[in-house]
Amino acid sequence: MKKLTLLLIGPTIMIFIGLIICKSIIVTFSLFYSWLLFVPLFSSIRNKQDKFNLKKQFSRQTIVVGIISGLISLLAIYGAVTVLKDTVFDLAALRQLLVDWNFTGNNVIWLVLVLIFINPFLEELYWRNFMYKYLETKTSITKTVVITSFFYSLYHLVSLISIFTFPFNFIAVIPVFLAGLFWGYFRYKLNSISAPIISHILADLGIMLVYLTYIL
Numbered sequence: 001m002k003k004l005t006l007l008l009i010g011p012t013i014m015i016f017i018g019l020i021i022c023k024s025i026i027v028t029f030s031l032f033y034s035w036l037l038f039v040p041l042f043s044s045i046r047n048k049q050d051k052f053n054l055k056k057q058f059s060r061q062t063i064v065v066g067i068i069s070g071l072i073s074l075l076a077i078y079g080a081v082t083v084l085k086d087t088v089f090d091l092a093a094l095r096q097l098l099v100d101w102n103f104t105g106n107n108v109i110w111l112v113l114v115l116i117f118i119n120p121f122l123e124e125l126y127w128r129n130f131m132y133k134y135l136e137t138k139t140s141i142t143k144t145v146v147i148t149s150f151f152y153s154l155y156h157l158v159s160l161i162s163i164f165t166f167p168f169n170f171i172a173v174i175p176v177f178l179a180g181l182f183w184g185y186f187r188y189k190l191n192s193i194s195a196p197i198i199s200h201i202l203a204d205l206g207i208m209l210v211y212l213t214y215i216l
C-alpha cells in the first residue's frame with residue numbers, strides 16, 4: 001500500500017517542490033520528468049518485464065480516435081480561453097508568475113517543445129501504461145481509470161492554484177480530470193496508449209497556442 005501511494009502521489013510531490021518551493025519551471029521539469037521516466041524504467045528492469053514497444057501500439061483506429069479527440073480538446077481549450085480571458089485570467093499577473101518561474105527568454109522555446117513533444121509521451125506512459133497495468137491487477141478497470149485520472153489531475157491543481165484564484169482553480173482542473181477519464185477509456189477500449197498520446201499532444205498544443213497568442 002505504501003508503494004502504491006508513493007507511485008500515485010510522487011509526481012505531485014515533484015511538481016510541488018519545483019513550483020511552490022523552488023519556483024522554477026526548469027527544476028520542476030527536471031524533477032517531474034525524471035520521476036515519470038525512471039520510476040517505470042527501474043520497475044521494468046527490476047521485475048524483468050517485456051520492453052514496451054510503441055510501434056505496436058499504433059493502428060488506423062487509434063490514430064483516428066486520437067486525432068479527432070485531440071482536435072476537439074485543442075479547440076475547446078483555445079475557445080474557452082478566448083471567451084473567458086478577460087474575466088477569469090489576470091494576464092499581467094500570469095506573465096509575472098511565469099517570469100518568477102523562469103519561463104522566459106531562451107528557456108521558452110525549449111520548454112514549449114518539451115510540453116508538446118515530451119510531456120504527452122511521458123505522462124501517458126506513466127499513467128495509462130505503467131500505473132494502469134499496476135492498478136488493473138489490484139482493482140477493477142473502472143476504478144483503475146478513475147484513480148489514475150484523479151492523481152493525474154492532482155498535480156495540475158498545484159499549478160492551477162497559482163494561476164487562478166478560487167474557485168476558478170478548482171473548476172479549471174475538472175477538464176483535466178475528464179481528459180484523464182477519456183484517455184483511460186481509450187486505453188481500455190482500444191488496448192493501446194497511442195490514442196491517448198496523440199490526443200494529449202493536440203491538447204497540449206492548444207495550451208501552447210493560448211500561451212503564444214494571449215500570454216507571450
